[in-house]
Amino acid sequence: MINRQFxxxxxxxxxxxxxxxxxxxxxxxxxxKNPVGADEQFTYEVEVSGASQSLPDVDLPDFADFAxxxxxxxxxxxxxxxxxxxxxxxxxxxxxxxxxxxxxxxPAAITYKGKTIKSNTVDVTxxxxxxxxxxxxxxxxxxxxxxxxxxxxxxxxVLFLDVIPSKRTVYVNQxxxxxxxxxxxxxxxxxxxxxxxxxxxxxxxxxPIDSRPKIYTENVKGVQYNVAEIKKxxxxxxRPGKITISPLELIxxxxxxxxxxxTNDLFDNFFSDPFGQVVKKxxxxxxxxxxxLPLPEAGKPDNFSGLVGDFKIHSSVDKQATETNxxxxxxxxxxxxxxLQILNNLPVEFPPDFExxxxxxxxxxxxxxxxxxxxxxxxxxxxxxxxxxxxxKAVEIPYFNPQDRRYHxxxxxxxxxxxxQGKEVAMGVGSGAGLSKEExxxxxxxxxxxxxxxxxxxxxxxxxxxxxxxxxxxxxxxxVLGAAWGYRNHLEKMSSNVQxxxxxxxxxxxxxxLKEAKTFLNQKKAAEFYSAVSRGLIGYVADKTxxxxxxxxxxxxxxxxxxxxxxxxxxxxxMTCLDEADFRRFAPGEVTDADMKNFYxxxxxxxxxxxxxx
Amino acid sequence: MKKFLGINIFLxxxxxxxxxxxxxxxxxxxxxxxxxxAKQNYEGAIELYQKILKQGYENSDIYYNLGNCFYRxxxxxxxxxxxxxxxxxxxxxxxxxxxxxxxNLRIVDNIQLPPRFFLFxxxxxxxxxxxxxxxxxxxxVLFAVTIFLLIxxxxxxxxxxxxxxxxxxxxxxxxxxxxSYIFLIRIHEYKSHRDAVVLTSTETVYSAPDxxxxxxxxxxxxxxVKLDDQRSGWMEISLxxxxxxxxxxxxxxxx
Numbered sequence: 001m002i003n004r005q006f007x008x009x010x011x012x013x014x015x016x017x018x019x020x021x022x023x024x025x026x027x028x029x030x031x032x033k034n035p036v037g038a039d040e041q042f043t044y045e046v047e048v049s050g051a052s053q054s055l056p057d058v059d060l061p062d063f064a065d066f067a068x069x070x071x072x073x074x075x076x077x078x079x080x081x082x083x084x085x086x087x088x089x090x091x092x093x094x095x096x097x098x099x100x101x102x103x104x105x106x107p108a109a110i111t112y113k114g115k116t117i118k119s120n121t122v123d124v125t126x127x128x129x130x131x132x133x134x135x136x137x138x139x140x141x142x143x144x145x146x147x148x149x150x151x152x153x154x155x156x157x158v159l160f161l162d163v164i165p166s167k168r169t170v171y172v173n174q175x176x177x178x179x180x181x182x183x184x185x186x187x188x189x190x191x192x193x194x195x196x197x198x199x200x201x202x203x204x205x206x207x208p209i210d211s212r213p214k215i216y217t218e219n220v221k222g223v224q225y226n227v228a229e230i231k232k233x234x235x236x237x238x239r240p241g242k243i244t245i246s247p248l249e250l251i252x253x254x255x256x257x258x259x260x261x262x263t264n265d266l267f268d269n270f271f272s273d274p275f276g277q278v279v280k281k282x283x284x285x286x287x288x289x290x291x292x293l294p295l296p297e298a299g300k301p302d303n304f305s306g307l308v309g310d311f312k313i314h315s316s317v318d319k320q321a322t323e324t325n326x327x328x329x330x331x332x333x334x335x336x337x338x339x340l341q342i343l344n345n346l347p348v349e350f351p352p353d354f355e356x357x358x359x360x361x362x363x364x365x366x367x368x369x370x371x372x373x374x375x376x377x378x379x380x381x382x383x384x385x386x387x388x389x390x391x392x393k394a395v396e397i398p399y400f401n402p403q404d405r406r407y408h409x410x411x412x413x414x415x416x417x418x419x420x421q422g423k424e425v426a427m428g429v430g431s432g433a434g435l436s437k438e439e440x441x442x443x444x445x446x447x448x449x450x451x452x453x454x455x456x457x458x459x460x461x462x463x464x465x466x467x468x469x470x471x472x473x474x475x476x477x478x479x480v481l482g483a484a485w486g487y488r489n490h491l492e493k494m495s496s497n498v499q500x501x502x503x504x505x506x507x508x509x510x511x512x513x514l515k516e517a518k519t520f521l522n523q524k525k526a527a528e529f530y531s532a533v534s535r536g537l538i539g540y541v542a543d544k545t546x547x548x549x550x551x552x553x554x555x556x557x558x559x560x561x562x563x564x565x566x567x568x569x570x571x572x573x574x575m576t577c578l579d580e581a582d583f584r585r586f587a588p589g590e591v592t593d594a595d596m597k598n599f600y601x602x603x604x605x606x607x608x609x610x611x612x613x614x
Numbered sequence: 615m616k617k618f619l620g621i622n623i624f625l626x627x628x629x630x631x632x633x634x635x636x637x638x639x640x641x642x643x644x645x646x647x648x649x650x651x652a653k654q655n656y657e658g659a660i661e662l663y664q665k666i667l668k669q670g671y672e673n674s675d676i677y678y679n680l681g682n683c684f685y686r687x688x689x690x691x692x693x694x695x696x697x698x699x700x701x702x703x704x705x706x707x708x709x710x711x712x713x714x715x716x717x718n719l720r721i722v723d724n725i726q727l728p729p730r731f732f733l734f735x736x737x738x739x740x741x742x743x744x745x746x747x748x749x750x751x752x753x754x755v756l757f758a759v760t761i762f763l764l765i766x767x768x769x770x771x772x773x774x775x776x777x778x779x780x781x782x783x784x785x786x787x788x789x790x791x792x793x794s795y796i797f798l799i800r801i802h803e804y805k806s807h808r809d810a811v812v813l814t815s816t817e818t819v820y821s822a823p824d825x826x827x828x829x830x831x832x833x834x835x836x837x838x839v840k841l842d843d844q845r846s847g848w849m850e851i852s853l854x855x856x857x858x859x860x861x862x863x864x865x866x867x868x869x
Contacts, residue, residue, distance in 0.1 A: 352832045353816055386722060386834055388816030393829070421815070447713040450679040452648050454641045457671035458747070465750065465801060473754035477761035484765045 025050035025112050027058070027119040029105070035125035039282045041069055041096045046108040046119060049088035058091050061106035066124075067194045067251060069280060070094035096251065096282055097126040098195070155281060157223075158185040159254055163197075163247070163285040171293050173236050173308035173339060174402045175371055177207075180231035180248050180285055183220060187255045189278060191230070195249035197285070199235045202243060203339060207232035207367045234372045236339050240294035248285040253278055295400050299407050303347060307399035309338015309374075313410035317392070320415070323422030328382045330392065332412060335375040338399075339365075346378055348395050348412070353386035353419075387421040499546040506543030510536045510607050514600070521600060526584065526591045533603050534581035537574070540607055554578060566613050574610065577603050640666045644676065656683040674704035678713070685717055691813035691835040693717045695867040698811060698838065702869055705745050721836035727854050741796055746804050749797040756790035810851065810866040812837045819859035823848035830859035841868070 026049050033042040044063075048055050060072060076089040097103070102125045107118040159182075166177040178197070182188075213228040230250075237243050256279050295308070311334050318329040332346055340363060350356045362377040384390060396409040458467075465471075493500040513536025520529035535549075538557055542549035545560050557578065561571045580599065584591055647662035660683045663676050681696035697714035704710060744752055763786055767779040812833045821828045823845045833839070842858065843850035849866060852858035 349829065351816075351818075351829075353834075386816050388814060388834075390816065391818070419816075445716060447682055447685050447716050448709045450648060450651050450682050451675040451709070452645075453675070454644055455673050455675050457640050457666070457673050457676075460667065460670050460672045463746075463801065463804070467750060470750040470754055474757060477758045481761050481765060484768055488768045 025055070025110065025117060027108060027110055027117055029108050029119040029122050031105075031122055031124055034123075035127045036097055038097055038100050038126055038128055041094055041280055042124070043092050044095055044105060044122065045090055045092040047088060047090045048110060049086060050112075051084065051086055055087055055089045056110045056112050058089075059109045059111075060091060060093070061108050063093065063095055063105065065099070065103040066095040066097055066105075067282070068093060069096050069251065096194075096280065097124070098249075098282075100126045100128055102126070155254075155256065155279070156283075158256075159183070159188075159252060159281060159283060161248065161250060161283040161285045163245075163288055165288050165290060167290075169291045169293060170237065171308060171400065171402045172240050172295055173203075173238065173306060173342070173400075175309075175338065176235045176237070176290055177371065178231075178233050178235060178245065178288060179229055180233075182228050182230050182250070182252075182283075183218070183225040184228075184254070185223075185225055188252055189255060190253040192251045193248070194251045194282065195247070195284075197233070197245050197248045197288075199237070199243060199245040201237065201239055202245075203236040203238060203341065205234040205236075205339075205365060205367060205372050207234065234367075235290070237290065237292040240292045243290050243292055245288040245290065247287050250283050252281050252283055254281055255279070296405065301396075301398040301407055301409065303396075304398045304400070304407065306342045307338065307340070307397065308402060309336055309399060310401050310403060311336030311338065311340075311399055311410055313397070313412065315412045317415045317417065319417070321418040321420070322384060323420045324384050324387055325422050326384070328384065328417060330380040330382055330415070331377065333375070333377045334397070334410060335373065337371050337373050339372065340374040340376040343376060343397070346395065346412075347397065348380070349393050350380075350382060351390045351392065353384060353388070353390060354392075355383040355385055357381045357383075384417070384419040387419050390417045390419050391415070392417065502543040502546050506540050507607075507611055509543055510540040512536075513539060514604060514607075517600060521593075521596050524593065526596060527586075529596055530581045530585040530599075533600065534578060534585065537578055537581070537603060537607070540610065544610075554582070564613065566610070570606070570609055570613070574606050577606055640669065640671050648679065651679065651683060654686075656686045659683050660687075672703070674700040674707065674710065677703065678707070678710050681713060681717065685713070689813075690717060690720045691811055691815075692867065694721065694836040694838065695811040695813065695869060698809065698869045703745050703747060705742060705748075717836065722834035723837040725837070725853050725855055728856070741799065746797070746800045749793065749800060753790065753794050753797050756786060756793055760786040760790050808841045809869045810839055810841050810849070811869060812839065812861075812865055813867045814865045817861055817865040819851065819857075819861050821859055823850075823860045827860075831857055833861070838869075839866070841866075 027046065029044065029046045031042050031044050033040070036042045046058050046060065048058060055076070070093070072091045072093050074089065074091055076087065078085065078087045080086075091108070102123055105122045105124060107121050109116055109118045111117075162181050162183060164179045164181065166175075166179075170176050180197075182191070209229065209231060213230055215226050215228045218225050218227040231248060235243075235245060256277055295304075295306075313332065313334050315330075315332045317331075322328055330348075332348075334340060334343065345359065357380070359378040359380045362375075362379075364375045366373045366375065382392075392415040394414040395412040397412075398407055398409045400407050490504075494504060495501070513532050517529050517532035517536065520526075520532055538552050539549045541547075541557050541560055542552055545564065547556075547560060554575075558571070558575055561574060566574075577599075581603075584595075584599075643662050643666050647659045647666075650656075650659035650662060660680060663680045663683070666672075666676055677696045677700035681693045681700060684690075684692035684696060694714070694717045697710060697717055700707070700710045701714055760783060763779060763783045767776060767783055770776045770779055812835055815835045817833050819830045819833060821830050837853075839851035839853060839861075841849055842852055844863070845860075847863055848860045849863045850858065850860050851866075
């Protein structure tokens with residue numbers, strides 16, 4: 001019971017499922033061969049079927065691991081069976097593996113009524129050898145029959161690709177020329193590049209190749225081949241080390257003739273398929289390894305920019321003499337073997353008075369010769385802004401020549417350009433910008449007039465302190481100060497020091513007495529005259545020695561004189577003079593005028609002499 | 615001793631008299647040059663002014679007038695040179711300052727001075743207020759005033775008067791010592807420090823006294839530089855902003 005019920009329910013489920021399914025769309029993918037030989041082609045097919053009349057287009061998967069030889073080709077069909085319409089559409093692609101291994105071809109997809117329906121994925125195994133038994137089982141492809149008996153080794157004997165590098169060891173940035181040659185002994189109907197060589201870390205230049213390459217014959221290990229150079233390229237490795245240039249891969253359509261194993265059959269070639277079979281064959285040149293040497297350090301110039309090759313330089317200036325604000329053209333042309341891409345700008349130093357615009361650079365690469373030659377032209381436009389002899393300094397551009405393995409340099413000579421003062425058009429613009437308000441105010445003004453008054457002239461280069469007046473002006477006040485100081489000291493002593501004052505005044509007092517005496521002399525009063533002289537003489541000694549003059553007797557004076565180290569002669573002279581005065585004072589009768597005059601002169605002399613000692 | 619001093623003083627006056635006597639002729643030439651200038655014969659005026667200079671005499675007026683002549687002839691370098699020479703001898707003449715400023719406006723190089731601490735600027739302003747020639751007057755007048763006050767003080771009787779006088783003496787003395795010190799500095803600078811002006815329209819300054827050496831910078835007519843060193847045909851110069859190098863000496867006019 002339960003079983004029956006269960007079975008019934010399944011039946012209903014199935015019916016509904018089938019009904020629903022038949023209205024839906026089915027998408028399946030498959031390949032015609034699996035496994036596949038590495039150099040065989042196969043067909044990948046996606047089939048879409050459904051009840052709908054308009055089947056959607058298929059989004060094909062990515063065939064990254066395979067080379068697409070053909071397709072997609074679309075075929076569609078309609079069927080009406082028992083009033084049920086069904087349509088199917090198939091997409092087929094002819095593919096060829098790139099490498100051996102197992103690869104997954106992703107699902108193809110359609111979008112139908114807003115839903116995305118995906119097909120199954122297909123795993124393809126690629127073997128070195130051709131697909132073997134599976135080949136026969138699958139629907140025959142165009143080429144499958146041809147390659148059935150022709151072994152892979154046989155084909156590579158009649159058809160191969162080779163690459164010949166010009167050098168295996170190069171310096172950085174030195175050119176390696178790679179020639180790709182196809183060697184063949186069969187008829188090639190078509191060829192197609194499936195993979196281009198890649199040289200990572202290098203600059204690659206392609207040589208032009210005729211679309212119909214010249215075919216010549218070459219003997220390889222005793223076998224004559226037809227050879228065509230199908231590709232020539234130049235590789236400039238940009239860093240030292242080892243670089244590998246990946247192989248060039250071609251897919252070649254060639255005609256092969258089926259052969260029986262017994263080659264002694266005379267009619268074999270004749271009877272066996274005289275037109276042969278067209279076979280698609282993938283051939284590879286094989287990678288190239290190149291050893292890249294670093295540039296030698298010895299003799300490497302400081303400003304070396306990495307230029308490698310063999311170059312020539314030519315430079316020119318369109319005028320040697322110009323005016324300010326009149327443009328000059330400075331041209332430098334460098335050409336030769338090697339790449340000039342590295343040289344972005346010239347290390348030229350222009351005088352700061354030149355306004356320099358970015359150079360116009362023309363660069364061309366010539367590939368017609370045996371090696372790549374380049375040509376680069378720099379054209380600078382210079383506008384001199386100041387007059388004078390301007391120098392564009394000589395420049396050396398170093399490069400490395402791999403031929404002689406030395407550093408050389410390209411020399412631009414020095415150019416001297418005479419710049420005359422042109423019309424001052426730009427002056428106001430150039431200098432006006434940095435001016436302050438104050439300066440702008442002055443711009444239109446004129447200088448003040450010369451000085452017309454005659455001023456004193458001074459000797460040139462005279463140091464200020466060498467001027468006589470200056471020295472006088474310093475010395476004179478000092479002298480005055482000294483004098484003033486001395487005089488003040490004198491005055492002070494006079495007022496405070498009695499001895500000093502008396503001593504300084506002694507002469508004066510004595511003089512006064514003598515003057516008094518003279519009046520007495522004139523009046524012929526002999527007694528008064530002698531008394532005055534005597535007082536003068538005694539008073540002088542008293543003043544000089546600071547003794548009270550009043551009570552001073554003859555002997556006291558003598559003692560004072562003896563005390564003050566006066567020589568004996570002067571002392572006795574003084575004493576006789578004094579004695580004479582005393583004597584005459586009290587006996588005045590017998591004196592004459594002449595005696596008095598004589599005596600006056602004598603005492604004057606004695607006082608003068610005494611002044612030097614006391 | 616007294617006799618010797620007397621002879622010295624006598625000699626000094628004789629020499630001073632001689633130096634006065636010789637300038638009579640120069641005055642005539644100066645007036646003649648001024649007339650040439652007024653007639654716009656600037657070359658003739660320059661020739662006559664230079665004649666006085668060649669005879670070994672100078673003053674700020676000759677330099678100022680020469681600067682004017684060169685300015686009129688559009689020789690900015692020489693104009694700046696002679697205005698600077700005039701300014702050096704006479705730092706506070708408004709005419710000299712004005713014309714120098716105008717001449718400097720026509721110079722290409724605008725040398726930016728690095729900012730300085732304000733005290734240094736004050737010090738420089740004080741220090742350069744007088745020319746060394748003017749400082750001789752300042753110093754001798756201050757010296758004389760100090761001595762004069764000191765003499766009065768010597769004879770002053772009243773205590774209060776003496777006290778007052780002493781403060782005056784000390785003040786005058788300090789001021790005199792200060793200016794004497796500045797005078798000594800200026801004389802030292804005068805002997806060691808020299809400025810120059812570029813006379814050619816463009817002149818390259820090299821890193822060494824050799825035309826093959828690296829270019830450091832370029833100077834134009836009228837640029838004022840400081841001289842640091844000298845070698846045959848070359849002078850080492852520096853700019854107020856610190857740049858320095860070697861320049862051909864024939865391109866420079868020394869202030």
